[in-house]
Amino acid sequence: MFGYYLRLALRSFARNRGITVLMVLAIALGIAVCVMTLTVYHAMSGNPIWWKNDRLYAVTMDNWDPNHPLNPKTDLPPPEMTYKDTQFLLRSTIPLRKVVMYSTEGVISDAGAVRPMEVATRVTTADFFAMFEVPFLYGNGWSASADQPAQPLIVLSRAENERLFGGANSVGRTLRWNDHEFRVIGVLDDWFPRPRYYDLNGGAFVLPDAAYIPYGWGSELQLFNKEENDCWRPEKLDTFKDYEASDCVWQQMWVELPDAASRERFQSLMDGYWVEQRKAGRFPRPKNNRLTNVSQWLRDNQVVANDNRVLVGLAFAFLALCLLNTVGLLLAKFLNGAAVTGIRRALGASRRQIFAQLLIEVAIVSLLGALLGLALAALGLIAVHHLYAAAHLGERGGYQELMHFDAVGVVWAVILAFVATLAAGFYPAWRIGRLSPAVYLKSQ
Amino acid sequence: MSLDIRPTLSALLRNRTGAVLVAAQVAIALAVLANATYIIVQRLETIHRPTGIDENNILVVESAGFTPRFNQTASVQEDLAYLRAAPGVIAATATNSIPLSNGGNNDSLVTRPGTARHGYINDIEVDEQGLDTLGVRLIAGRNFRHQEIQPALTRNDAAHFVPVIIVSRALGEYLFPQQNPLGKQVWDAFDHPATIIGVVDPVMGAFPASDHPERVFFLPRMPDEFIVVRYLVRTQPGERDTVARLIESHLASSNPDRVLNFVRPLSYFKNLSYLGDSSMELYLVTVTALVIAVTSLGVFALATFNVSTRTKQIGTRRAVGARRRDVVQYFMVENGLITSAGVLAGCGLALAAGYWLSVRYALPRLELYYLVGGVVLLWAIGQLAAWQPARRAASVQPSVATRSV
Numbered sequence: 042m043f044g045y046y047l048r049l050a051l052r053s054f055a056r057n058r059g060i061t062v063l064m065v066l067a068i069a070l071g072i073a074v075c076v077m078t079l080t081v082y083h084a085m086s087g088n089p090i091w092w093k094n095d096r097l098y099a100v101t102m103d104n105w106d107p108n109h110p111l112n113p114k115t116d117l118p119p120p121e122m123t124y125k126d127t128q129f130l131l132r133s134t135i136p137l138r139k140v141v142m143y144s145t146e147g148v149i150s151d152a153g154a155v156r157p158m159e160v161a162t163r164v165t166t167a168d169f170f171a172m173f174e175v176p177f178l179y180g181n182g183w184s185a186s187a188d189q190p191a192q193p194l195i196v197l198s199r200a201e202n203e204r205l206f207g208g209a210n211s212v213g214r215t216l217r218w219n220d221h222e223f224r225v226i227g228v229l230d231d232w233f234p235r236p237r238y239y240d241l242n243g244g245a246f247v248l249p250d251a252a253y254i255p256y257g258w259g260s261e262l263q264l265f266n267k268e269e270n271d272c273w274r275p276e277k278l279d280t281f282k283d284y285e286a287s288d289c290v291w292q293q294m295w296v297e298l299p300d301a302a303s304r305e306r307f308q309s310l311m312d313g314y315w316v317e318q319r320k321a322g323r324f325p326r327p328k329n330n331r332l333t334n335v336s337q338w339l340r341d342n343q344v345v346a347n348d349n350r351v352l353v354g355l356a357f358a359f360l361a362l363c364l365l366n367t368v369g370l371l372l373a374k375f376l377n378g379a380a381v382t383g384i385r386r387a388l389g390a391s392r393r394q395i396f397a398q399l400l401i402e403v404a405i406v407s408l409l410g411a412l413l414g415l416a417l418a419a420l421g422l423i424a425v426h427h428l429y430a431a432a433h434l435g436e437r438g439g440y441q442e443l444m445h446f447d448a449v450g451v452v453w454a455v456i457l458a459f460v461a462t463l464a465a466g467f468y469p470a471w472r473i474g475r476l477s478p479a480v481y482l483k484s485q
Numbered sequence: 486m487s488l489d490i491r492p493t494l495s496a497l498l499r500n501r502t503g504a505v506l507v508a509a510q511v512a513i514a515l516a517v518l519a520n521a522t523y524i525i526v527q528r529l530e531t532i533h534r535p536t537g538i539d540e541n542n543i544l545v546v547e548s549a550g551f552t553p554r555f556n557q558t559a560s561v562q563e564d565l566a567y568l569r570a571a572p573g574v575i576a577a578t579a580t581n582s583i584p585l586s587n588g589g590n591n592d593s594l595v596t597r598p599g600t601a602r603h604g605y606i607n608d609i610e611v612d613e614q615g616l617d618t619l620g621v622r623l624i625a626g627r628n629f630r631h632q633e634i635q636p637a638l639t640r641n642d643a644a645h646f647v648p649v650i651i652v653s654r655a656l657g658e659y660l661f662p663q664q665n666p667l668g669k670q671v672w673d674a675f676d677h678p679a680t681i682i683g684v685v686d687p688v689m690g691a692f693p694a695s696d697h698p699e700r701v702f703f704l705p706r707m708p709d710e711f712i713v714v715r716y717l718v719r720t721q722p723g724e725r726d727t728v729a730r731l732i733e734s735h736l737a738s739s740n741p742d743r744v745l746n747f748v749r750p751l752s753y754f755k756n757l758s759y760l761g762d763s764s765m766e767l768y769l770v771t772v773t774a775l776v777i778a779v780t781s782l783g784v785f786a787l788a789t790f791n792v793s794t795r796t797k798q799i800g801t802r803r804a805v806g807a808r809r810r811d812v813v814q815y816f817m818v819e820n821g822l823i824t825s826a827g828v829l830a831g832c833g834l835a836l837a838a839g840y841w842l843s844v845r846y847a848l849p850r851l852e853l854y855y856l857v858g859g860v861v862l863l864w865a866i867g868q869l870a871a872w873q874p875a876r877r878a879a880s881v882q883p884s885v886a887t888r889s890v
Contacts, residue, residue: 063782070775108601146713148551148744157744159549159713220552263640265711275674277644347846348765351524355517359772359779362513366783369506373790428767472502 042394043401050402057374061406064370068410068462071363073417075457078356080422085246086345088336089234090173093297096137097172098304099338100294102126102311103329106273110326117341118329120241121269121290129314131166135307136296138168143259143266143292144240144250152205152216160201160251161267162218163240164259170196170227172297173239178202180212180227183255191257195223201251202228218254219262236344238335240293242268245344266291288323298332308332364465367406371469375399379476386478396474403466404459411459493818504823507787511827511863514780516834519859520842521769521776523851528762534698536689538584539620540752542575542720544729545583547746548736549713555742557637557710564736568716569614571732573724576617580715581610581708582691584619586754589691594702596660598672606656607690607701610708611717616651616685618719624654626667626683629705638709646677647704654686655699693758713746725750780863781870788820788874799878800885809879816878820871821864828860835859 054061088094103118104126105111111119127141142165150157169175170182179202183194195218202211202225211225236245258264263281272278272289298304311330318324333341375382382395390398497504548564550557561579568577582589591605611618613629628651635647650671657666670678690701708714720728733748756763792799799812839851 060786063786067779067782070779074772074775146549148549150551150744157551159551159744159746267712275676277675279644281640346761347848348761351842351846351848352765352768355521355769355772358513358517359776362510362517362776363779365506365510365513366779366786369503369510369783370786372502372506373786376794377790 042397046398046401047405049398050405053374053378053402054405057377060370060374064367064374064406065410065413067363067366067370068407069413069417071360071461072411072414072457073421075356075360076415076418077421077425078352079453080418082345082349082353084235085349086339087235088339089236089238090335093174094334094336096297096299097335098296098298098332099335100130100296100311101331101333102315102324103326104273104288104290104324105326107325109273111271111273115341116329118331119271119290120293120342121266121271122292122294123288123290124285124292126314127292127294130294130296130311133307133310135298135303135310137299137303138172138297140166140169140172140239140295141256141292142166142169142240144243144268145259145264146267147219147252147254147264149201149205149252150217150220152214155205158204162252162254163250164254164256164264166256168297169253172295173234175232176230178228178230179210180225182227182253188255189257191255191261193221193223194226194255196227196229196253197225198229198249198251199231218252221262223254236339238339238344239295240268241342241344242266242293245339245342260285296332304332360461364461367410367462368465368469371403371406371466372472375469375473379473382473382476383478386476392474396470399470399473400463400466403470404463407459407462407466410462411455415455488818489815490818490822493815494822497819497822503787503790504826507783507823508827508830510780510783511824511867512831512834514776515828515831515856515859515863516838517776518773518862519835519855520838520851521773522859523839523855524848525766525769525773526855527849528766532759532762532766534689534693535687536585536755537619537621537685537687538689538751539719540585540755541750542722542725543618543620543751544718544720544725544732544748545751545754546716546718546732546736546748547713548716548743549746550743552742555740557714558707560740560743561637561707561714563739564714564716565612567735567739568718568732571718571728571735573720573728573731575719575721576614577716577718578611578615578618579708580615580717581712583715583751583754584609584691584717585689585693585751585758587692587694587758593674594660594671596669596671598676598678607692607695607698608704609690609701610704610706612705612707615703615705615717618717619688620719621685621688623651624684624686625665626651626681628683629703633705635704635706637707638711640710644675646673646675647679647706649682649705650679651683651685651703652681653688653690653699653701654684655697656702657681657684659697659700693755717751777862777866781866784820784824784867784870785874787823788816788871789877791819792816792874792878795878796881796885799881800883800887803881803883804886812879812881813875816871816875817868820867820875824864824867827867828863831863832856832860 090097100122101118101120102122104123105119110116131139131141133139142163144161144163146159147162148157148159163169166188167183167185170177178199182196183192187194195216197205197211202208205211205216206214211228214225215222216225217223232249234249237247237249260281270289270291272287274288276283276287278284278287296307298307308330312328315324315328315330386395548560550560565577565579568574590608592608593604594606611629612634613631616623616628629649633649635645638645652660652666660666660671661669666681666684669681671681672678687699688701689698692698718728718732729748729750733745736748737745802812835856836851842848843850
């Protein structure tokens with residue numbers, strides 16, 4: 042029976058070529074716009090380390106101006122911490138892992154035949170790689186003992202290793218970073234967390250740094266944070282030591298707390314420290330010490346721009362428009378063929394059989410529309426990718442990375458497309474199935 | 486001339502489904518059209534705010550010293566001397582920040598020493614060629630003099646201020662409402678005083694995305710040594726790219742103790758700052774065009790269908806005396822009725838969507854001009870889309886009525 046219905050459907054398409062093409066196109070356009078928008082939205086709103094959502098916490102303490110919160114609307118503490126506060130918390134043994142870090146820039150020279158170039162470099166404690174589950178292609182990270190006193194070890198990103206050493210295993214090779222000799226201890230594999238949750242300064246969709254060096258080099262070489270240095274009160278900052286002793290925030294801190302008990306212990310450590318420091322005249326604002334998990338962190342920092350939510354709404358409005366269009370066309374098409382349907386009913390086809398046959402027709406249209414829609418979406422995403430590349434926005438390569446399909450997204454899109462169109466075809470098929478055959482036979 | 490609305494309407498009501506579907510499409514189309522156009526216009530206004538800066542003829546050069554031998558002061562002097570003498574260059578300055586790039590420095594300024602501060606004000610370090618390099622216009626006072634340019638802040642001496650500053654008109658109005666800011670004193674974060682010697686307008690600072698990008702002041706100082714050194718270079722119109730190639734090849738090798746990070750047009754940084762707005766605009770324009778296309782197809786398809794299923798009735802009407810014009814008019818009126826119902830519902834939908842956007846996403850409330858424009862446009866589209874099918878209906882011969890099938 043199915044094969045017969047299929048043949049009928051194909052014949053009916055051949056009879057109404059224009060209208061069939063229009064229907065497929067309408068569905069395809071609606072699906073394409075929806076898939077494109079959702080792909081970007083999905084990539085932006087994802088939590089790239091969701092499996093650690095109940096273990097990873099950003100550490101923040103509100104040391105800001107007594108008269109003016111940093112964020113009047115949300116009352117969130119500054120996203121970064123002062124040097125002296127991170128130094129105290131780093132000594133705690135409660136967290137399984139703890140990371141203090143910031144991004145700076147350094148010139149890499151004397152590496153192969155490549156000319157010197159300044160690259161984004163992360164100054165970080167050793168736990169960074171294990172805590173954020175960073176994959177290594179060659180070698181590994183440094184041990185905690187290399188942080189302080191700082192050892193001349195450096196980890197390169199895969200792309201940077203490609204640039205400097207042509208992608209060869211460079212572990213053990215030496216290079217100069219800001220004119221100091223460093224030894225390569227590890228090379229990362231491809232790693233593009235989107236958004237770059239662990240440090241949102243400088244943009245949520247920028248690429249990870251090209252190089253990583255032990256935390257102790259920050260004080261040793263007097264390295265500033267290149268993205269964000271925020272001070273709420275005038276302090277005399279004549280030297281780097283002054284800066285480290287100041288109330289300026291510029292260090293990003295994360296801890297891994299494996300269970301609720303350790304979390305509570307760490308929170309009370311922060312609160313106890315806060316009380317003590319307050320006695321000494323610091324922390325003039327009400328107590329606001331936070332441990333924030335990744336998904337809340339992304340919400341707090343408004344990683345998904347309002348624009349993207351508006352666009353998702355718009356995409357669905359457009360899909361609704363396209364589906365309404367298709368329902369109208371299907372109805373017109375079925376009514377046009379009502380005479381044939383009437384004859385088939387008169388010859389003994391049941392309502393259910395008519396319905397099944399028409400639904401198969403709808404299913405084919407929806408499948409074609411969905412496939413074409415996905416193809417259009419892929420083309421659209423490629424076009425967007427080239428548009429960004431053409432604008433020489435390579436530095437913000439993270440945006441281009443957003444434009445990739447992800448398999449789960451595609452599966453959802455296909456299901457969405459198919460179900461939406463079937464639902465759209467349901468009413469016309471049902472309506473025609475209910476027509477009394479006599480009316481149409483009479484007019485013959 | 487009567488439009489025969491009553492019979493058209495009653496015929497419509499007898500066969501509602503198709504009409505309802507088209508009206509619903511028109512309603513959604515209107516809601517999308519009005520709101521999307523409104524957002525597009527706003528973004529365009531944001532992108533094209535006056536900056537006062539000669540955006541298209543400025544190059545940004547970034548250089549970073551990285552060896553202990555690197556002497557920043559000497560390097561800056563040498564580079565500036567080279568840049569100013571290069572062919573095609575009008576003016577050049579060293580600076581700490583890139584205008585319009587959403588990255589830069591802030592300070593707090595108050596009008597009485599020791600008073601509470603709130604908010605930050607963008608500051609840009611330049612030398613005596615700074616204003617000419619940017620191309621901003623001095624509307625009062627004077628420019629910096631060469632001897633007023635202060636030495637750079639260093640790691641061991643980072644708390645100096647400058648004796649004189651130049652402010653934007655907007656900052657002057659903010660600090661000294663209804664007064665002439667020229668000659669007035671302001672105090673920096675360390676309560677060091679400076680005198681305002683000039684006012685420029687219009688100008689946009691380093692932070693286009695901030696609430697007040699037009700509040701900015703210029704400091705006569707060499708760029709500090711905590712970050713890389715940047716130069717702004719203004720070229721003769723049309724020679725920007727030639728100059729870029731020339732100075733890039735020179736500066737890349739002129740000093741082995743530093744690297745040249747880039748030589749890029751200022752417009753690169755502006756485009757990057759407005760990437761979100763321009764992507765949004767492109768997307769909205771595309772979807773709006775698709776909405777219009779799909780809606781017109783929907784109207785056209787229904788009208789075509791209506792004509793083809795009513796061939797016999799049209800023939801009958803023609804046979805009993807209706808003129809071609811009457812047939813055309815019938816279909817146009819029918820289409821008008823459907824579109825009117827659609828835009829009526831669409832007005833409600835558009836206002837609801839506009840209200841929701843303004844509450845939920847803090848966008849400004851939809852202005853009614855856009856709604857009126859959308860209504861007129863959709864009406865026109867509806868009539869245009871119905872025109873061809875209506876003409877075809879008019880060509881039905883009266884003799885059709887007498888034939889069966």
